Amino acid sequence: MNIGILGAGAWGTALAIHFALHSHKVWLWTHNVRHAQQLRQERVNRRYLPDFVLPDNLAVVDEFAAADLCIIATPVAALRESARKLQAAGLGEVPVLAACKGFEQQTGLLPQQVLAEVMPANKCIGILSGPSFAQELAQQLPCAVTLASENFAWIQALATVLNNTVLRLYANADVVGAAVGGAVKNVMAIATGIADGLHCGINARVALMTRGMAEISRLNQALGGLSATLMGLSGMGDLILTCTGSLSRNRRVGLLLAEGKSLPEALTELGHVAEGVYTVEEVCRQATSLGVDMPITTILQQLFEGRTEVRALAEILMERAPRVE
């Protein structure tokens, strides 16, 4: 296939390298012209994914070229703008996947809903989600992810075409469930990072992950996603990876907060996007309007707004009234 990838951060670059190594012809675009020049000159993404050479069949472009599939791998905050650029370039009906995880701020839309708004004539809109650290995919280590779309015939065919011995793709028609799991697990990764950084122990980590999944399930149900999807790669799979894996940037933010860093300091030190930070506010807004109880997300919102301190989090969560499971 001819695959176009928007966003030359860690994830866009890893996907581009992976698909190029598996015989697809790939173009990679970044909004940052100087970064594009550096990529073309050195053939290595020094800023976001060092140590991996860009294969010859991967072109770093300034203008979008024709494509059979476009993948938007920018942060969610840049998804709408990137989709608009595709639409303006005449690629608005090319099959498209969002590879970012989160809710759009202000609108509260999930990635596939943003794409549908910007590209109303596109019949093939989906998301790529699931447990997948960029570093490991770039290394060509085995990985399994979810491709989800309301257009199930298309997404199933796409999963078959893209499937290879390194990346196994599972098709799913429940795009809401897949996107909710992918978005909110980042919030739980920040929470477990904090707990681990404060040496609360493994019991606490697993309690947060499990009760985190309970609150993700409540939100998912209220938004119309299926609970079965949360048992899969884009739900439980990505929750486990991100809450326990040392490569997770969201988990790292939690660890830095536990060290006493402020949120801006933690994000500067990270140098990458941590979507959970932006997801917290939107999830709280939706949870309130839908009447969904999300105590872990709510406590993080209080922390980010300076209404509580990192050392008080465990006590606040543990002091809540007993509930049934």
Ligand SMILES: NC(=O)C1=CN([C@@H]2O[C@H](COP(=O)(O)OP(=O)(O)OC[C@H]3O[C@@H](n4cnc5c(N)ncnc54)[C@H](OP(=O)(O)O)[C@@H]3O)[C@@H](O)[C@H]2O)C=CC1
């Ligand atoms: N890294 C990973 O392992 C995985 C990440 N994801 C998801 O992929 C998405 C991207 O993450 P990741 O690549 O890791 O992030 P990074 O922080 O590594 O890179 C972000 C990239 O987005 C670019 N960008 C920022 N603003 C814009 C904009 N307005 N228009 C176009 N591009 C922009 C940045 O460019 P510049 O800095 O030059 O401005 C940079 O190239 C996130 O939603 C993340 O959750 C999903 C699975 C795995």
Ligand SMILES: O=C(CO)COP(=O)(O)O
């Ligand atoms: O989504 C991811 C892996 O599936 C990446 O998580 P982080 O953004 O926390 O690194």
